[in-house]
Amino acid sequence: MTGVNIGGDIITNITINNTDRPPNRTDETTDASTKTKGNIQKCQADLKSYLKSQTPDLFQGTQEDGSSTLLHKMYTELYITEGDSQEVNSEHEVVELECKRSSSEQKKINLDDIFKPLSNEENPPQRVLTKGNAGIGKTVAVQKFTHDWATGTANQTTDFIFPFTFRELNLIKDKMSLKELIGHYFKEVRDLETSDYDSSSILFILDGLDESRLPLDFEKNETCRSITDTTTLDCLLTNLIKGKLLHKASVWITSRPAAATKIPTEFIHRVTEVQGFDDEQKEEYFQKKVHDKDKAQKILNHLQSKPLRSLYVMCHIPLFCWISATVLQSLLTETPEGDLPKTVTELYTHFLIIQTKRKNKKDYQNDETDKDVIMKLGKLAFEQLQKGNLVFYEDDLKSQIDLTEAAVYSGVCTQIIRKEAGLHKQVMYSFIHLTVQEFLAALYVLETFIDSRKNLLPNKKIWWRLSSEKSQLSFLHKKAVDLALGDDHGRWDVFLRFLLGLSQEKNQELLQRESKFKRRCPGNDQNTISYIHKKIKNLSSDNKVINLFHCLNELGDQSLLEQVQQYQNSGDVGEISPAHWSAVAFLLLSSDEDLDVFDLKKYSRSDEVLERLLPVLKVSKTALLSNCNLTDRCCKHISSVLSLKSSGLEELDLSMNTLQDSGLKLISDGLRSPNCKLQTLR
Template sequence: MDKTQTFRDGDFNPEIRPIHQDKSEPSCVSMKSERSMGCPPKFSGETVPPGYRSVNQERSEPSCVSMKSERSMACPPTFNDKGCLPDHRPQQKKSDRETGQNSWKRNQKISISDHDDASQVNNAVKRRLIMKFQCLYEGTAKQGNPTLLNEIYTELYITEGQSEGCNEHEVRQIETQSRRAASEDTLIKCNDIFKPLPGQDKPIRTVLTKGVAGIGKTVSVQKFILDWAEGKENQDIHLIFPLPFRELNLIQDQKLSLLDLLNIFFTETKGMEIFNNEYKVLFIFDGLDECRLSLDFHSDVRLCDVTESASVNVLLTNLIVGNLLPSALIWITSRPAAADLVPSECVPRVTEVRGFNEPQKEEYFRKRISDQSLANRIISHLKSSRSLYIMCHIPVFCWISATVLEKMLSQAESGEIPKTLTQMYTHFLIIQTNIKHEKDYEKTVKDGDMIFKLGKLAFQQLVKGNLIFYEEDLKECGVDVTEASVYSGLCTQIFREEFGLYQGKVYCFVHLSIQEHLAALYGHMSFINDNINVFDLINKKSLSKYFNFKKYNSSKQMLLSNLHQKAVDKTLHSKNGHLDLFLRFLLGFSLECNQTLLQGLLTQTENSSHNKEKTAQYIKEKIKKNPSPEKFLNLFHCLNELGDCSLMAQIQHYVTAGTLNKVKLSSSQWSALIFVLLTSEQEINVFKLKDFVGSQIKADEVLLKLLPVVKEYRSAQMNSCGVTDEGCAALASVLRSNPSHLRELNVSGNKLGGSGVKLFSSGLENPHCKLEKLWLRYCEITDEGCAALASALRSNPSHLRELDLSWNTLGDSGVKQLSDGLKDPLCKLEKLCLSSCGLTDEGCAALASVMKSNPSHLRELNLSWNKLRDLGVKLLSAGLEDPRCKLEKLWFSDCSVTYHGCAALASALRSNPLHLRELDLTKNKLTDSGAKLLSAIRYNVDYKLETLRI
């Protein structure tokens, strides 16, 4: 058995077969009932039902998500205290509703009420799901040789996330995640997706799991279902109903009740009263990004009766919101761009599948490649190319790389080992095209022609944002479905036909990046063979005249550059980055080494050599104009594909030599610096502003230029760098960014004053800010700054764990204002440093009130070098003696404390002896009596005091 592994969006329905597979041949998929094998919905004439969007419908801005009505883009819905939308329908009398339900129950042919019959149906559903989900496909499985999921499944890297969608290209998201510190992630096992984390007591009803294409969302769902069906995990759930969106799309025009819908998918449940309090039911909706239903969560239509018919989109929205079956569990998967189609109010938990982490990458290749020496060589080669190794976070790319490198490194083949994405994907295309044809099949279409047609399909659907196609899409591009079904590995491994509900056929490429590669190849070949710029064909009703253009071979060198420039412009104007990888591939095809790869596969009228420097210079001009970071970062990848690394090499030299703060960089060089820092192999951990600040550039200017970098780091050290108000405003934008990765920030030694802290606090109070440690020593902060910090703590109290305001002139009034923020029950500050802040007994009284109002979190308190005196210590001791106070470390160095202060502390410790571990009273006039009093406590086993400094 070929123990390989697939993680690809769309694998949710393992009734995926190679197009050429004989449907009579047994496979490890479920058998469908006659009812579920009916015909797909038919539309009369040209009429399209309401809510149905043609896959060919043009949009002003492509995206990978379904179109939403203007109404669905309005504000989130308002829910009542029961979690339901307001019911604006005429109210039905309760007796009438009960009569209707009883009538429905009497008319059922099967009435299952006893435990044995219920168990029988439950077991039948489990058997069906085992048959359906026990197999895993990589690319497409070899005919008659499926791979069992349980034999090769490796737990994926799943973390808690946020529900907001993301508009940057998925490869860019992977590049960012690849360097982020794992320590900041909260890991969740696949089977624990509905289990609250420690400290989370509230049950979780709905989970949204997001992740880029091919990262492993669908396989995680498959593993969850299989483990449940086999009795291994989550046995508190009675029934699981997987309902993939790509199948629900096929019945979007029908009106059904929820019971009708389930009876279509799961005939075993017909007549079973599964929606009472005795049953815990889970609905799984896989592939939200593939949804073509009009999911309007702001509709006034409220559905609460499982027997009441409605459109499929109304059924789903009411089920997700909780109007329908509020006790049912809901699991939704989606690519990031579509994640916000479901309002955040409906999703108490968001998780993110990150694919393979570093150890899992190597584990994959060692599992897949039996020759461990060869596996090590493959891993070493991938590590030598940063862009390739980053992509290995996507399991599907691991499969592509393993397919190519296993063949190239194990055989005496000529040619350069792939080092760029274009080379890797082109080798993969060649390998799949060379797969043996079926026996007795006489090929009637050339390889190049079939690739060109599939490339046309890939390009047309890419610009529309579609990943799932239907038969009419294939016909539009001249792809004969019958011929394709018996064609070579190009169709069976790269392009797949899936059988869903009603035997409706759905087509897709194995992964988005393969679609982008073929689309770019189509764009390149259209110019080479027909002198056509594919971007001129977009939105044209008649394309025939473009294919009859007279070819101006003498001007091809110039025109190819024009094609590249047009592609660069289109990519930069794309809001969701959906052409980023397409552009990389398109530029890569212009290199002679990649054209040589394609010889013999595609018919070229002539070699397309051109002046790549002209294209590279055009890209550098675009970088110089400094568009958004997400855009110019991709442009640097494009320069890599063209083999132009001059900008990056120069900056890398400055970084290595440590001379960045001694040279004046141009705008292009600053962009190159951002690219180098963000694509470095080093983990994004600590950003040190001093490395960049010098006589040529000031701290505030550096911050403004390097904001994209600072946003990605976990810790930023900006102490004593000359940060002013302008820099504070820049930092606030970092803290407000979504997602915000910064967890530690040191701005000590900068003259921020009240105005700077106010600007900074505007970011601190943002809900996206997850800052945990903040150092503001020697920043000339007064009570005005304390007021701003207190306001921020009240607005966003749950994240900050450590705050250091030492050596500022806060005074008692500043500490009083700060204490107002610390009293918030949600405030979880653990360490507070207020050394030399001008505190007296009045400030101590305010802090004591904090220790009484919110005593359970504070662990360390440093009040050294303040004139507290005995009265201040007595006031604090009143808070310390509260049994709920869990303070572990307390510093009173040089605070004018005498014996009376020691007596107050000793009394507090006798009242609450179990927590304080460290006490510092150095440089005080304790006298021998005070020292003896505390020393006696130090050596008493009834107390936990471990360190006493006197």
């Protein structure tokens, strides 16, 4: 009898010297089982080692600009919920979302628990779809989940994790089997047998469905059951997601909300949503990102001040936090407070200028000016935005831009290379965030119009030279408004906001001074403002209305508040739609108005209006809600605000309303919250 150590297990072999006795089938089975187990353990260890080496660093900008840190030091817990809520498109909706979080309307789920059964479920979900807006943290969540498995700190009930990105899978044109696909990307497991896949617990991660250029034809693709059958990549993925191929394996798909419909709902067992940061997580992020604690606190204080309240709300997006930190770290020490960015467009204009300065510090000389290179990037951004491409490859670039220039502008255009993992070792490009692509596209369209009066916006012709009566900037603005309103998926909404914001004098001065852009003659934006107001009156879509109010804010128009006052004074508040009230909340947050005292009677006395103005209630110290026709309907929302750590509410007057016992109980729940700061309640 001899003891053999294989993969940490002591296997005992017994040799019987009886030549007349037939072979013992039990011993043969045991040997085969031992060999299989040892092979699986070796492949698993090798895969963990590889993935551990690929996931320790968090790159928030690009690998080239050195903006990386250790994942475990920088990672800030994300707010993930179980279930499918509405897409969050605007600042006021973020605050409403925070209220839902506190009122337990949404079930928070830990990252490591997304494949575990809930209390009311018997079996764990096999196929999970995780949704989230651009830059919200989906890919970082995948990286953290994979890293924890590779380092042995979590998710150890899974034998193998194979993380893929659609941006890489787009490059595969050849037919192959699933076993070949895995082996090409993860050579560490090439020795796995077909039977090993069947006996192992496997998780496939498919990150970035919104970046996929595959048809994903679930209806017409043929059935594929064997991992050794050769077929198209599209067929492999649809059969894997359907559960036909490796039916015991788990699949995790991440996607932006608009693209999530590419996967039929019958093949998804659980939907989760990454909602980014709450206020506590924002503070944690800035403290980690900005190593100087005093400076980090100064940035937080500034973002929470009156002029920047709406930008702080937008910091629920982690990548927006990074952009804000990048800009404000640079500006707070050298820029007068009055010149600091107050709108999203101003923030991104400063961001572009900062990246330009970084480029100028590098050893790169060319006859081209900063504006020339920025315009090339803008042309690329605009043309790819028209095609709906978020990721593009060398074939997409062609002669549009020199690849060296793209690499030099490392803070703006990201070069992503995984030479060791892919079949094709081809360079892939994307802007660090969709909003950066939209910003550059808007800048390119605007400057082309200013320089040559060419309108590049989609039409029957690619562009046309404008007649004299159509040479005003307001004509371009109107075409952009029509373009945004005509797209049901909101593809041009943020582009429109940037286009209007970049047309403003302050941003034009910045671009002229720092990057040699032409400065347009100061004009009257009233034609554009009047056109937007006319469109608002005829719109029924809340999201479209809200985006147009964002646009009015970029144009510096505060007339909505005056309209609300007029309607209120005349008693005709019925003319103000719910979406208008939501926009009022945003405009109040964006204004310099003192919001310490919130008096609902200044607007309208109803539960519905209060619910739409919750973002304002949240930042107020005193709320005067007496005699406002409120019922128990509003109490859960008030309770939610009281429970928010970020709420500053200290005095609340709810007298002379019909709240009922049920409403008072909800208020009491908020009062018992450890986060409640209320001092006076009437």
